Amino acid sequence: MKIGIPRGLLYYYYFPLWKTFYENLGFKIILSPETNKSILDLGVKTCVDEACLPVKVFHGHVEYLKDKVDFLFIPRHTSLSYGEFTCPKLCGLPEMIINSITKLPKVIKPDFNLHGKNINIDKTIKEMIEPLNINIKQARLAFFNGLEQIRIHKEKVFKEFHFKYHSKRLLVLSHPYTLYDSFINMNLLKKLENMGYLVITIDNIEDIKINYYAGKLPKKMFWTFGRQLIGSGLYGIAEKEKIGIDGIIYLSSFACGLDSIIADYIERQIRRRNNIPFIQLIIDEHTGEAGLNTRIEAFTEMMERRKLYDSNFSSYGKCIYRS
């Protein structure tokens, strides 16, 4: 029996868990291909207009997979850690899919909810095997194998990064589903690498730093990605020399609800201190690659020049004298 997993949204974090879980139980996994133009078009056709780009792309992946599999795996991530939520669109993802795409195969829609004090993992596991007729004991074992795989995956990402050495570093803030999907972001990471930059993302920064700086907010940030983004952003601003970054790029998709708050907060902090270059790149299904390239090139050139001889030049309205 074949289980289809769409390559979108939180696939980039939790795929090792899903893969190990279902393969241990003896199912075959069909993964949709990397996002391309036709998948994006399918998504735009089926999804409601107001949704953001990653959600539209996810719809496209489901549309691509639906005839090729017996079951479709669409997880609902209500909460990824204690006391926090994800974006409401991720909380209601299965409903969005079921009601906008017709002729779906049977949908597996487990609810991953770590919000409350009493977490019920057993319920999630039961939901993961609900239509499959599997022994729960076997499933539990497979699930914990999967969790182990996630830990290994995370460590690998973290370690790989810390072995690299580049003189020029750049902080790129973004949700994982726009950051790692190279079609959506038009290969931004590769482009920056080719320009000689080492890209630091939210996954490369230690949790302790993220939590320390996110804790400086006047109110507890109740989105998991929001906490990571704002924590890394404020860390980048405050300890710029220590990390050695030259600038911050904030990559967000059009009409993203979380980014409208977080990017604005970070931008205001930077404007007050005036110590680091910052750019916000906004992408949607109409974004042209040439425009994006121009902006990145202009930004990187500006950073380099600032380092060489622009550092003593006054910006508008500021005193030229520098002690």
Added chain:
Amino acid sequence: MIVTFPHMGNVYIGAKVLMEGLGVDIVIPPPSSDKTLEIGSTYSTEFICVPLKINIGNYIESIKKGADTVLITGSNGPCRFGFYGVIEQEILRDMGYDVEFIIFEAPEGDVGELIRRIQKATKTRNIGRIAKQIIKAQRAIITADRLERDMLNIEAREVKKGSIRMLRKIYKDEVEKVKGEKELMNLIKNTYNEMTKVQINKDHIPLKIGLIGEIYTLIEPYINFHVEEKLANLGVEVHRSLYIGDWLSEHLVYRPMGLTKEVKIRKAAKPYLDRCIGGHAWETIGYAAHYCQSGYDGIIQLLPFGCMPEIVAESILPTIQRDYNIPLMTLVLDELTGDTGYLTRLEAFVDMIERKRERRK
């Protein structure tokens, strides 16, 4: 300390009763207008939802009239509203206004802090007195809500078009001038007396339309271009799913005791969405199904552009439409929405359901 607060439908009536009863100086922002929205959208971030932009406009207009403290409620849900207080503070700070914010919420479940904040805002430590005034304010809001509802019902059936509109205008002008609960209740009573004089066409069976969607766009008449009045003017009976009075009693009285008045709504929503995903998506779906079951002729959903929970609701609504075969329209509102295009769509929708009803006969 002179306090102010953002506009949202009849909230200002309650705030007036509450604060004037406790002897706190209060500035009621001028009714939201194009200028309010213009100020707000100039200074706030681009992609934030439209309620925040109007809030900022309200604050600035109040600050110019002398306010120095802003009162706002908070939340911990996955919706953006929880961060309004923080972001608004940042925006006003960047604009150079030194304003204090008092956010009514229990940070991380700390109820003591919430009570301290209420005491600070009301300048009294006497909880009994505060509670008494809150009950009075709540009653005032519910009465005002009921008056509005009855006005709309009569407006849909009136013989001489425009008579209720005149009454409403007089009432709205008066309500800003009255002081204290007693005068307000008198005014509402007088308005009711006036309303009984309006002639009603008893043969006219109005179409019934249910309004669902995000709470701010439903309740604040400026941002939804007075949709209820427009529909009533077209001879349609409108039922709005959320009233601020009901919402307050649900969240202040029922929810803390673990009860809910919305059992029927949740049951109706169950086949489509069986949990809260933040904002009012659950209520939107529930009321949509509920209206369909109770024989309404059409449903209109209102949402501000980019509202995350309502986008989920929007993608579920076509299924409800198909299941019950009842027309459904979604109107997205932001600072660029034009009045005329909006009215055209409303008129076309009403015409369409009218023809549908005739065909059914």
